[in-house]
Amino acid sequence: MTAPSPPPIRCRDLSVGYDGVPVLENLSVTVEEATTVAIVGRSGCGKSTLLKTLAGILEPLGGEATVLGTTFPQTPPRGTLGYIPQSLGLVMRGTVLQNVLHGTLSDLGTVRSFLGRFPRDAEQEARAAIEDVGLAGTEQSRVTELSGGQRRRVAIARAFVQRPRVLLADEMLSELDEETARSIVNCLCELQEGTGMAVVVVEHNRDIARAMSDQVLHLENGGIQERIEPTSTNHPDTQQNDV
Amino acid sequence: MSKGATPETITSLWDRLGTGTGTVLLFVVLSLAAWSFLALNLHQTNFSGGAEGLGFLFDAAIPPDMSVLEVGLRGLVETLYIAYLGTLIGVTLSLPVSLLASRNLFPWYVNVPARWSLAGLRVLPSILWAIIFVILVGTGPPAGVLAISLYTIGFVGKLEYEAFEGLDNEPMEAVGSLGASRFQVLRFVVLPQAVNSVISQAVFMFEYNVRHAAAIGIVGAGGIGYYIIGYLDFFAYDRVIVLLGIVFVVVVVTDELSYRFRSFFTGNAGTSFGK
Numbered sequence: 001m002t003a004p005s006p007p008p009i010r011c012r013d014l015s016v017g018y019d020g021v022p023v024l025e026n027l028s029v030t031v032e033e034a035t036t037v038a039i040v041g042r043s044g045c046g047k048s049t050l051l052k053t054l055a056g057i058l059e060p061l062g063g064e065a066t067v068l069g070t071t072f073p074q075t076p077p078r079g080t081l082g083y084i085p086q087s088l089g090l091v092m093r094g095t096v097l098q099n100v101l102h103g104t105l106s107d108l109g110t111v112r113s114f115l116g117r118f119p120r121d122a123e124q125e126a127r128a129a130i131e132d133v134g135l136a137g138t139e140q141s142r143v144t145e146l147s148g149g150q151r152r153r154v155a156i157a158r159a160f161v162q163r164p165r166v167l168l169a170d171e172m173l174s175e176l177d178e179e180t181a182r183s184i185v186n187c188l189c190e191l192q193e194g195t196g197m198a199v200v201v202v203e204h205n206r207d208i209a210r211a212m213s214d215q216v217l218h219l220e221n222g223g224i225q226e227r228i229e230p231t232s233t234n235h236p237d238t239q240q241n242d243v
Numbered sequence: 244m245s246k247g248a249t250p251e252t253i254t255s256l257w258d259r260l261g262t263g264t265g266t267v268l269l270f271v272v273l274s275l276a277a278w279s280f281l282a283l284n285l286h287q288t289n290f291s292g293g294a295e296g297l298g299f300l301f302d303a304a305i306p307p308d309m310s311v312l313e314v315g316l317r318g319l320v321e322t323l324y325i326a327y328l329g330t331l332i333g334v335t336l337s338l339p340v341s342l343l344a345s346r347n348l349f350p351w352y353v354n355v356p357a358r359w360s361l362a363g364l365r366v367l368p369s370i371l372w373a374i375i376f377v378i379l380v381g382t383g384p385p386a387g388v389l390a391i392s393l394y395t396i397g398f399v400g401k402l403e404y405e406a407f408e409g410l411d412n413e414p415m416e417a418v419g420s421l422g423a424s425r426f427q428v429l430r431f432v433v434l435p436q437a438v439n440s441v442i443s444q445a446v447f448m449f450e451y452n453v454r455h456a457a458a459i460g461i462v463g464a465g466g467i468g469y470y471i472i473g474y475l476d477f478f479a480y481d482r483v484i485v486l487l488g489i490v491f492v493v494v495v496v497t498d499e500l501s502y503r504f505r506s507f508f509t510g511n512a513g514t515s516f517g518k
Binding site: 052055056057077078079080081082083084085087088089090091092093094098102103105106108110113114116155158159162164168 | 411413414415416417418419420421422423424426427430431432435436438439
């Protein structure tokens with residue numbers, strides 16, 4: 001009998017912030033495989049800071065954040081973590097295809113990296129990811145030529161293309177129309193079913209957060225104010241409309 | 244983001260000029276100027292012989308001896324070769340060093356030595372590097388190319404790491420957290436974002452090096468300066484003035500071409516005051 005695998009994300013008494021000043025303190029959160037946790041809260045409450053800490057960009061100020069069995073300053077194995085920052089972090093001078101291909105860099109060797117040559121299968125996967133987010137036909141367009149919503153979809157395709165085991169997405173669905181948002185969520189669900197991906201999303205819209213997640217964390221006053229489990233049958237939030 | 248004088252801080256300094264702090268600042272600036280003037284004994288300078296000297300120079304240089312034009316053009320071409328090769332070698336070698344020198348890309352124990360190396364190369368102007376290389380490899384263009392290359396590494400390297408430090412960090416963080424190695428982040432995120440700035444700096448450096456390649460010939464490092472100093476030694480001012488004229492025309496043309504070329508890459512077609 002094998003021991004159950006540890007959860008992809010586990011935070012114990014985690015404190016996060018900038019320059020030694022905590023924004024959130026003593027957070028304890030566990031995200032299991034194939035589940036989605038949505039983080040809601042007012043602007044400036046520390047949602048993005050928490051996500052950056054989980055992504056390994058910021059050092060925790062206290063406590064412990066274990067992502068795929070590693071804690072800061074160690075990083076999860078290459079290609080297992082997907083991160084979509086709030087400002088998207090796209091290379092604006094690059095094309096859509098080039099930006100999505102950046103999601104496959106963990107598999108690219110040094111010589112190919114030096115030459116800037118991606119293997120054909122990586123390019124096919126990138127094209128498929130672009131199609132999945134509804135941007136087929138824009139592969140050679142510069143990111144600067146796209147609308148805000150289209151750029152967001154490029155960042156989503158870049159994170160999806162490597163089929164990560166953990167996805168951290170900061171306001172992934174903002175600027176998207178309802179139909180596109182729905183198709184992105186469907187795409188996310190399919191990926192989650194296929195890979196068991198654990199997802200943490202920061203979301204401003206509470207209805208969307210409830211609809212797409214297994215647990216909603218409401219952050220306020222430097223900590224978790226409320227934990228909501230929309231799928232729980234005895235919780236009033238179950239009555240909310242799906243997106 | 245790199246810290247420095249932003250339009251906001253400049254405006255706030257300008258606004259402070261009317262206040263007590265501004266008055267003190269103005270007093271300090273003017274006092275230092277007066278001190279420097281007195282320390283150099285500039286007030287005792289005798290300008291009375293200047294007009295006479297100018298008259299002598301005019302008589303000796305006019306009319307210009309145009310027979311030296313062919314020699315001048317040959318020297319000019321050599322100067323352009325030195326400037327081009329020196330710039331190309333210098334910019335190419337400066338790139339890896341300036342990446343290492345960027346605070347947002349590498350830790351302090353990497354970027355501090357890299358910055359010191361670049362600063363060390365900037366300590367000597369290209370003409371002093373030329374003297375060193377004339378001693379090491381002898382007179383002629385090779386000394387000029389080496390001098391220009393070395394100074395270019397130090398000078399353009401500083402401009403480059405400042406450009407890298409001014410880049411948006413989010414794409415680097417995003418691609419890095421997706422599993423890209425540091426080299427891949429440099430190759431696929433940093434350089435594509437900074438390429439226009441690097442090209443613009445390389446063109447500016449070429450323009451700068453054309454002027455300096457003309458000057459380093461004076462110490463024997465090839466180019467048109469080599470001929471200028473040769474004619475100066477024989478007081479052939481009528482020939483020197485032709486060569487200086489050639490340098491002047493080339494500097495003006497290079498300056499204009501460089502401006503247009505850089506505008507193309509930076510997207511800054513011109514400055515519009517008063518709009």
